Amino acid sequence: MDLALIALSARPLAASAARAGFAALSLDLFADLDTCAHAARCVRVHKKNGCSFDGDDLVQALATLAPEGLPVVLGGGLEGDPDLMARIAERNPILGNAPATVRVLKDPVALAALCGHLHIPFPAVSLDGNTAATFGGAPVLEKKIGGAGGGHIRRRGAGDVSPPAPGHYLQAEVDGTSMSLLLLANGTAALVVGTSRQWHAQDAEHPxxxxxxxxxxxxxxxxAADMHEAALKIARACGLVGLISLDFVVAADRWFLVEVNPRLGATLDIFDVDPLPPLLGLHLAACGGRLPSGLPSPSEAHAAEVIYADRDIVVPVSPWPDHVADRPPAGALVAKGAPLCTVRASGPTVEIAEQRLRVLVGDIRQQFDLARVEAPAS
Structure with a gap:
């Protein structure tokens, strides 16, 4: 075993590890067919509080299955629990950003202060109530500190000046297109891997x-120049290493940084493709201080969308198409609101890739009798 991979959904990491020739132990909440196919060993860890790790079960599984000292790479799902990250690191070194660094970047007040110091536009935040002095009457969002995936975000009702729930914070809502910049950093310098456009899978409970x-x-x-420089400033100021992503909201006349994700994420589906080298290999090298002199661009555009169950679904015995990933096995129960699968498409341009994706997503939704949804705005 070369390394262990831990994420709520480890499939993108496992696929990149397999592409790089690594034998990986995968620990996540799903152990779906694709993750099991890519990993040398794939283990499903117990859930806690909906869609988060049971920390004790995760640490026990790692201690049982991974030798002491086996390096660990983390994906999404642990940034809200730096203490759990520290427990992991006591026995198995984390190849990525340290728990203390993650704690700072996921502290909304600390990140806002850092952005202010670096002159990076960042929406106003508060751990107290919604006041005119802080938000000036702008719409306000309530977010979970360290939350991932956007399912935790809610829009505050007009006139609601109450403080956020424990473990949450308020942030001014800003309108525009959601974009994510993927960087490869070595602690002192960074390269841009690529930029993606993102969209929401909205329903009444998860806008x-x-x-x-x-x-x-x-x-x-x-x-472009200012946004690139902002990303590099954050990476250098925090000494970030490996693959990281920075999320922006961009309007016609302004832009804001809204989040920093100091770990590998969902856009591996977009960028871990030929002719780029396996990104997990680049991540490991960058954690050791090594950056390539440059990176090629993907030969095609790629698009990926997560389909969520709108009711409890028992997966039938039928083959999944090749363009579907994160496939649960036949007989698995996918609870309402949980991810069912990911659909992927490619094309010579982003527009064509997205058009193809819309068709393929529609086919899967029809197969499972899921409600149709509007295509995301380009």
Whole structure:
């Protein structure tokens, strides 16, 4: 075994590890067919509080299955629990950003202060109530500190000035297109891997839940240089290493940084493709201080969308198409609101890749008798 991979859904990491020739132990909440196919060993860890790790079960599984000292790579789902990250690191070194670094970047007040110091536009935040002095009457979102995937975000009702729930914070809502910049950093320098456009998978309970991404796309020319420089400033100031992503909201006349994700994420589906080298291999090298002199662009555009169950679904005995990933096995129960699968498409341009994706997503939704949804705005 070369390394262990831990994420709520480890499939993108496991696929990149297999592409790089690594034998990986995968620990996640799903152990779906694709993750099991890519990993040398695939284990499903117990859930806690909906869609998060049971920390004790995760640590026990790692201690049982991974030798002491086996390096660990983390994906999404642990940034809200730096203490759990520290427990992992006591026995198995984390190849990525340290728990203390993640704690700072996921502290909304600390990140807002850092952005203010670096002159990076960042929406106003508060751990107290919604006041005119803080938000000036702008719409306000309530978010979970360290939350991932957007399912935790809610819009505050007009006139609601109450403080956020424990473990949550308030942030001014800003309108525009959601874009994510993927960087490869070595602690002192960083390279841009690519930019993707993202959209939401909205329903009544989850208005800001992550829906999908497409790329590579270009940043708006008027802001591209400033946004690139902002990302590099954050990476250098925090000494970030490995693959990281920075989420922006871009409007016609302005842009904001809204989140920093100091770990590998969902856009591996977009960028871990030929002719780029396996991104997990680049991540490991960058954690050791090594950056390539440059990176090629993908030969095609790619798009991926997560389909969520709108009711409890028992997966039938039928073959999954090749363009579907994160496939649960036949007989598995997918609870209402949980991810059912990910659909992927490619094409010579982003527009064509997205058009193909819409057709393929529609086919899967029809197969499972799921409600039709509107295509995301381009």
């Amino acid at each position: 800001f839940r992550y829906g999908g991404a497409a790329g590579p796309v270009a940043l708006p020319p008027a802001f």
